Amino acid sequence: MRGMLSPSLMCADPLNVQQELTVLDDLGVDYIHLDFMDNHFVPNLTLSPELIKATKKVLRHMKRDIHIMAVEPQQYFDRMDIGEGDIVAVHYEACPDLAAVLADIRQRGATPAIALSPDTEPEVLTEWLGRIGMVLVMTVYPGFAGRPIVPGSMEKLAAVRRLIDESGYHPLLEVDGHVSWELCREMRACGADMFVAGSSSLYQEGLDIGEAVARMSELVK
Numbered sequence: 001m002r003g004m005l006s007p008s009l010m011c012a013d014p015l016n017v018q019q020e021l022t023v024l025d026d027l028g029v030d031y032i033h034l035d036f037m038d039n040h041f042v043p044n045l046t047l048s049p050e051l052i053k054a055t056k057k058v059l060r061h062m063k064r065d066i067h068i069m070a071v072e073p074q075q076y077f078d079r080m081d082i083g084e085g086d087i088v089a090v091h092y093e094a095c096p097d098l099a100a101v102l103a104d105i106r107q108r109g110a111t112p113a114i115a116l117s118p119d120t121e122p123e124v125l126t127e128w129l130g131r132i133g134m135v136l137v138m139t140v141y142p143g144f145a146g147r148p149i150v151p152g153s154m155e156k157l158a159a160v161r162r163l164i165d166e167s168g169y170h171p172l173l174e175v176d177g178h179v180s181w182e183l184c185r186e187m188r189a190c191g192a193d194m195f196v197a198g199s200s201s202l203y204q205e206g207l208d209i210g211e212a213v214a215r216m217s218e219l220v221k
């Protein structure tokens with residue numbers, strides 16, 4: 001499977017969101033990464049549920065890759081209009097009743113995914129791999145763009161890849177956090193399928209988005 005990009009909308013120009021979505025859509029980008037934060041699970045607020053819902057009005061090809069950094073994430077599903085075609089990642093650390101949350105996502109026609117914060121061991125995934133369509137591995141501590149990569153992240157990414165390959169199931173493996181020009185190839189070599197492209201790559205100052213998308217796509221293909 002070729003590597004796929006998921007540009008992080010929270011890193012784009014907040015005053016030109018619709019234009020950003022249209023440009024990425026026209027470039028044929030596979031996914032748009034939509035971060036939601038509740039200022040509780042992580043000390044920050046980013047895209048609102050209503051803005052995440054509104055993206056459906058302009059997206060033509062790109063699929064929504066929704067990353068919910070919140071406790072009780074189900075409370076936001078209606079407001080985000082979760083449905084067919086969406087991937088919805090909830091944090092393992094934030095969901096005491098993970099089975100119910102994943103079932104709710106699936107009942108809405110979306111693909112359930114589990115996000116792991118840096119301090120959570122890959123082995124917790126074992127019992128869930130048959131019930132999800134993607135694993136999101138955070139290589140920074142969640143909550144803000146521009147954070148440094150957590151030491152040991154590459155080894156963790158490779159460990160999750162091995163866990164998936166040994167499981168007989170085939171969820172996608174997404175890497176999120178400091179996916180930089182310098183590190184994205186190594187992340188691909190560690191087994192990532194999807195790359196959240198944020199402030200360390202696509203959204204660096206002064207880059208032409210078309211050229212940056214083409215360059216990143218080539219690096220992770």
Ligand code: DX5
Pocket residue numbers: 008010011033035067140141142143144145146147176177178179196197198199200201
């Ligand atoms: C951070 C978010 C990431 C963020 C990545 O908590 O989950 O998606 O946008 O931004 P960079 O690429 O700057 O680490």
Ligand code: ZN
Pocket residue numbers: 033034035067176196
């Ligand atoms: Zn994210």
